[in-house]
Amino acid sequence: AQSVAQPEDQVNVAEGNPLTVKCTYSVSGNPYLFWYVQYPNRGLQFLLKYITGDNLVKGSYGFEAEFNKSQTSFHLKKPSALVSDSALYFCAVREEAGAGKSTFGDGTTLTVKP
Amino acid sequence: GAGVSQSPSNKVTEKGKDVELRCDPISGHTALYWYRQSLGQGLEFLIYFQGNSAPDKSGLPSDRFSAERTGGSVSTLTIQRTQQEDSAVYLCASSLVGTSVFDEQYFGPGTRLTVT
Numbered sequence: 001a002q003s004v005a006q007p008e009d010q011v012n013v014a015e016g017n018p019l020t021v022k023c024t025y026s027v028s029g030n031p032y033l034f035w036y037v038q039y040p041n042r043g044l045q046f047l048l049k050y051i052t053g054d055n056l057v058k059g060s061y062g063f064e065a066e067f068n069k070s071q072t073s074f075h076l077k078k079p080s081a082l083v084s085d086s087a088l089y090f091c092a093v094r095e096e097a098g099a100g101k102s103t104f105g106d107g108t109t110l111t112v113k114p
Numbered sequence: 115g116a117g118v119s120q121s122p123s124n125k126v127t128e129k130g131k132d133v134e135l136r137c138d139p140i141s142g143h144t145a146l147y148w149y150r151q152s153l154g155q156g157l158e159f160l161i162y163f164q165g166n167s168a169p170d171k172s173g174l175p176s177d178r179f180s181a182e183r184t185g186g187s188v189s190t191l192t193i194q195r196t197q198q199e200d201s202a203v204y205l206c207a208s209s210l211v212g213t214s215v216f217d218e219q220y221f222g223p224g225t226r227l228t229v230t
Contacts (some may be wrong), residue, residue: 034218043118043206044157044220090157101170102219104149106156 002027004093006105013081013112021108023075023091033074034092034102037064044090050074061085081112116139116140118222120206124227127196135191139208146189146220147207148181157205163189164211196229203227 003026013019025031035047048059053066065076075088091105119138127133139146148160159173163183178196181200183189193200203226207219 003213036219036221043205043223044219044221046220049218101159101172102147103159104157 002103004105006108010109019081021089023074025093027095029095032094036090038088046057083112086112120222124226132194137189137206143208145209145211149205150202152202198229201229
């Protein structure tokens with residue numbers, strides 16, 4: 001069985017500071033990891049994914065995520081936060097090729113204050 | 115269309131009535147997913163389709179929930195004899211499953227269901 005944990009319900013950072021949104025996972029095989037963002041009154045949007053290769057993955061809007069196999073983590077990061085980054089962020093894991101069930105975390109609300 | 119569309123955007127129904135929620139995936143996307151998002155909660159997987167077949171129905175909460183997909187395109191999620199605990203936002207997503215077997219999902223805007 002696959003599972004995802006986002007240990008923080010809420011993350012607050014000041015604009016211009018670096019941000020980290022944490023995610024840990026559990027799978028029986030190889031993990032395939034995704035981050036999605038949900039802006040207020042808008043649908044979920046794909047940010048980035050890790051399939052294989054480099055542990056540091058770069059995605060949309062300046063976000064990146066670091067895959068750490070030993071710590072079973074896939075934390076989302078951005079060097080300098082913007083107020084417009086304020087949103088709900090979801091980590092997801094899949095362990096099957098092709099179409100298959102993705103398990104999502106409960107989400108982390110990121111608030112960036114001016 | 116350019117993205118995943120869902121209808122209706124909002125649905126208010128009385129307890130005990132049946133409802134149908136519709137999803138139009140991105141043209142050419144072979145996989146289609148249904149999720150439920152309750153207030154303040156994460157995404158709860160309901161079912162997914164590969165083409166017209168549903169290999170994984172494990173997330174359907176009860177036998178009051180059913181879904182079908184026809185022509186490898188439009189999908190309908192039906193909830194019979196609705197209960198108040200069914201109130202949530204129902205999200206649909208599609209993915210290509212083509213050149214990359216780990217294609218990301220594209221989500222629709224959701225249907226907000228309120229059972230009174």
